[in-house]
Structure formats: C-alpha cells, structure tokens
Amino acid sequence: MVNLVLFIIAGIVIYYLYITFQEYLKNPISTQPSQSQSEYNLKNDPYVRADPKDRLKNSYAGVSVRILNKLLEVGIAKDSRDKAPSLLQRGLIESFIKNVSLTLSDKQSEQQLLSMVGQSESQDIASLAQEFLNDTYGEYKKRVAFVAFLFMLAWSDKDLNEREREVIIDVAAYLDIDNQDFNQLYESFESSQSVSNDEITTLKAQYRANFKDMQTASALQEGFTSQIASVIAKSQKSQETPKALIDKLWALQEVYDEVYNEAHNEVCDKAHDDTHQDSTNATNPESNI
Numbered sequence: 001m002v003n004l005v006l007f008i009i010a011g012i013v014i015y016y017l018y019i020t021f022q023e024y025l026k027n028p029i030s031t032q033p034s035q036s037q038s039e040y041n042l043k044n045d046p047y048v049r050a051d052p053k054d055r056l057k058n059s060y061a062g063v064s065v066r067i068l069n070k071l072l073e074v075g076i077a078k079d080s081r082d083k084a085p086s087l088l089q090r091g092l093i094e095s096f097i098k099n100v101s102l103t104l105s106d107k108q109s110e111q112q113l114l115s116m117v118g119q120s121e122s123q124d125i126a127s128l129a130q131e132f133l134n135d136t137y138g139e140y141k142k143r144v145a146f147v148a149f150l151f152m153l154a155w156s157d158k159d160l161n162e163r164e165r166e167v168i169i170d171v172a173a174y175l176d177i178d179n180q181d182f183n184q185l186y187e188s189f190e191s192s193q194s195v196s197n198d199e200i201t202t203l204k205a206q207y208r209a210n211f212k213d214m215q216t217a218s219a220l221q222e223g224f225t226s227q228i229a230s231v232i233a234k235s236q237k238s239q240e241t242p243k244a245l246i247d248k249l250w251a252l253q254e255v256y257d258e259v260y261n262e263a264h265n266e267v268c269d270k271a272h273d274d275t276h277q278d279s280t281n282a283t284n285p286e287s288n289i
Contacts, residue, residue, distance in 0.1 A: 056112055060135035061100040065113050067128050069121045074163035075154055084118055088156045088253055091228030093117055096149055129174030143175045148242040151189050155246055188243045195247040207255040215263055224256045
C-alpha cells in the first residue's frame with residue numbers, strides 16, 4: 001500500500017514537471033523591454049566632486065551668510081539708493097565672516113563669503129535654518145550666538161522693525177532655541193543702555209582721537225571700519241554681552257557721523273570761500289595785482 005502511494009506521488013511530480021517543461025518550450029525566455037530611464041544626473045553621483053562655490057554656499061558658513069541676507073532684505077531702509085548694508089552692518093558682517101572662515105580650509109573662502117553679502121536669496125528661511133541646524137547638531141551655544149548676532153545686526157540702526165523681528169523669531173524657532181534663552185536676548189536689546197554714561201563718554205573721546213588727521217571721506221570710512229573691527233575684537237576678548245557691544249558700536253557710529261559732518265562742512269565752507277574769492281577777483285581785477 002505504501003509503495004502504491006509513493007508511486008502515485010512520483011507520477012504526479014513527473015507529470016507536473018512534464019507540463020512545466022512543455023510550457024517553457026512554448027514560451028522561451030524573452031528579454032523584457034527596459035523601462036525608460038531619465039538621463040543620469042552627475043549631481044547625484046557621490047563620486048563626482050561638487051562645485052566649490054556650491055559646496056561653500058551650502059556649508060555652515062555659507063548658509064549663515066544666506067540667512068543674514070534674508071535679514072538684510074527686510075532691514076535695509078527702503079529709501080537706500082544702493083540697497084547695500086551700512087558701514088556698521090558691513091563691519092559686523094565682516095567680523096562674523098572672519099570668525100566662521102576659520103572653520104574652512106580654503107584661504108579664498110573668506111573673500112567668496114564677503115562677495116555673497118547682500119545677494120538676493122530665493123531659498124526660504126525654514127529650509128536654510130534646517131541646513132544650519134544640521135550643520136550645528138550638538139552645538140546649541142553656537143546657535144544661540146548666531147541668533148544674538150542677528151539681533152545685533154538688526155539693531156545696528158537702533159531700530160528693530162516688525163519684519164526683522166519676524167525673521168529672527170522664525171530663525172530662532174527653526175533652530176530650536178529655548179524660549180527662555182530667546183526672551184533673555186530679546187529683552188536685553190529692548191532694555192536701556194547697558195554701558196555706563198561715563199564709559200561711553202570716555203570711549204567717544206578715544207574714538208574721536210582715532211579719527212584725528214582724517215579729512216577725506218575715504219579716510220574717515222576706512223578709519224571707521226578699522227575701529228569697528230577693533231571694538232568687536234576687544235569685546236569678544238573680554239566676553240562682553242552682545243548688548244554691551246552694540247552700545248559701544250552705537251557710540252562709535254555717533255562719533256563717526258559727527259566727524260564726517262564736520263569734515264564735510266569744512267570742505268563746503270572752503271569751497272564757498274574759494275568761490276567767493278574768485279568772484280571778488282573777477283569783479284575787481286586790480287585786486288589780483
């Protein structure tokens with residue numbers, strides 16, 4: 001009986017194999033038509049080196065500058081003819097770029113980052129902030145310091161407009177800045193002067209002395225930029241608060257404006273006197289003898 005069952009099972013298996021073989025002979029293996037493939041994009045190839053400019057643009061330093069541009073877009077005065085950052089803003093940004101450039105190996109990166117300042121940025125704040133967050137994973141203090149710098153840049157003209165405020169709030173939220181830390185920064189800039197009046201008076205005297213013998217506009221601007229860098233460097237060395245630094249920079253801005261206007265008025269007065277003298281000589285020829 002057992003042999004009969006085994007014989008029947010073997011017959012079924014042989015029959016199945018026979019039918020399968022017949023089907024195979026009737027339908028030989030054919031090559032399936034390949035599905036249309038999109039053209040291979042070299043940008044997606046991990047073995048192809050990215051363009052240096054794109055690599056810098058998407059680096060921590062590059063994304064930082066692009067976020068700054070977003071803030072500048074809403075912060076530069078609408079009546080500004082060249083739509084460019086002010087000298088004080090430029091000085092702050094140059095100092096910031098100098099610091100972040102220390103993380104880059106390419107010596108030309110600093111100049112390339114500076115050339116990016118003021119450029120229009122099409123990418124939205126959310127995606128830029130996400131890139132920044134990815135680049136600073138585990139570096140919370142660096143993110144807080146960046147938000148503090150955004151406040152300094154926005155407050156550099158002594159006014160935080162609503163659009164600047166919204167940009168900074170958005171960036172802080174996307175960077176997961178704790179509410180308490182953000183509120184402390186916000187309130188510190190909203191508060192009154194954090195540097196004593198006596199110290200501000202002393203600083204203004206020093207600033208004015210540093211402008212001595214600078215008469216031309218270009219010399220004054222160069223001196224102003226140099227002093228901005230000096231004030232920022234000293235502040236960083238002594239680990240002052242961002243608000244204390246901006247108070248000192250405001251004092252420097254006031255002195256620069258005063259000295260610049262004095263030099264301008266002096267030039268105008270001299271030009272007026274020369275014109276008056278020429279007019280007098282023209283009407284009184286004998287005065288030239």
